[in-house]
Amino acid sequence: MRKVVKYLIVLVVFFMIPICILAHPGRLDANGCHTCRTNCAQYGLQDGQYHCHNGNSSSSSNSSSSNNSYNNVTTRKTTTTRKTTTTTKKQVYGCMDSSAINYNVDATNKDGSCQYEKTETKTEDINYDTKIKGNLKEGNKTVIEEGQKGQKEVTIKSVVDEDGNEISSEVVSEKIIKDPVDEVVEYEEEMSDSEALTILIIYVLNIILVMFYSKKNKNSKLIINYVRRIKIRIIKYIIYIIYFVYVIPVFIDVILVIIDFVKRKLKK
Structure with a gap:
């Protein structure tokens, strides 16, 4: 078995x-x-x-x-199906102009923020200085030498936006083309109130003395009588002018001193 x-x-x-x-x-x-x-x-x-x-x-x-x-x-x-995932590209706003100083290589949309460099060369005036001759106080000014403005060439670098509006600027270089000429002035020394009053009194006394002397002087009377006899008016007027020529400036000076004295008082 x-x-x-x-x-x-x-x-x-x-x-x-x-x-x-x-x-x-x-x-x-x-x-x-x-x-x-x-x-x-x-x-x-x-x-x-x-x-x-x-x-x-x-x-x-x-x-x-x-x-x-x-x-x-x-x-x-058997077959295997793969799922494809679609990714959306991120939107980046910025300057897309490669010639701009703030160009953004990652930008996908314009936002108007582009900035550009601009260089400009122009001519500007140089103001002159005023020099005072002597140590006089300010009064009536007399210009002894005229001042002349100078010139310089200025190079300016600036940053502008897309519309041309200036954002910032700086001076890169300066070159003097013409030097300025200083102005030279001289001031008349101002008189004090006491000095002006003294001169006024002297002028008034001088006029009184001249008028008194003219009346008492025999020679003056003879000249006046002789002139009266002259029939030719032109010669008559010339002699009168010559006779009183030294009195007229005195009157004019007195008037000017009075006007200046009144102005000083009104200013105060």
Whole structure:
């Protein structure tokens, strides 16, 4: 009996060897199919190919038959779908003009903020100084030497916006083309009130003395009588002018002193 059992076991093992040799790993589903993962090329399959061992058909359009024991095998190839993620580009506002000093390479939209450098060269006047001759107080000014303005060439670098409006500026260089000539003036020394009053009194006394002397002087009377006898009026008037010529300036000076004295009082 034991020998019969041994022979049966040997026969079973003998018939199972070809099946084991042709088999490949993979659990079958309810339809008797599975996906090939290892040693697929040995059985005429591709890696990841879905196939059946019981002759059932598959819904896949890709099918192939092998020359081995899998005559009724139908394969199905699995596909993987990748999702494509679309990213929106970030909007950056700035200056997009490459010639501007604040050009932004990352800008995608203009915002009107471009700034430009501007260099300008122009001629400007140089004012002259006024020098006072002597140490006199300010009074009536007399210009001894006229002043003349000088000239200089100025280079200015500025920053402007898109509309040309100046944002900032600085002087880069200056070059003098013509030197200025200073003005030289002299002031008449002003008199004090006491000095002006003294001079006024002296002038008045002088006039009184001249008039008194003219009336008492015999020579003066003779000259006047002689002039009266002259019939030619022109000569008569000339003699009168010559006679009174030294009195007239005195009257004029007195009038000017009085006017100046009144002005001083009104200012106070």
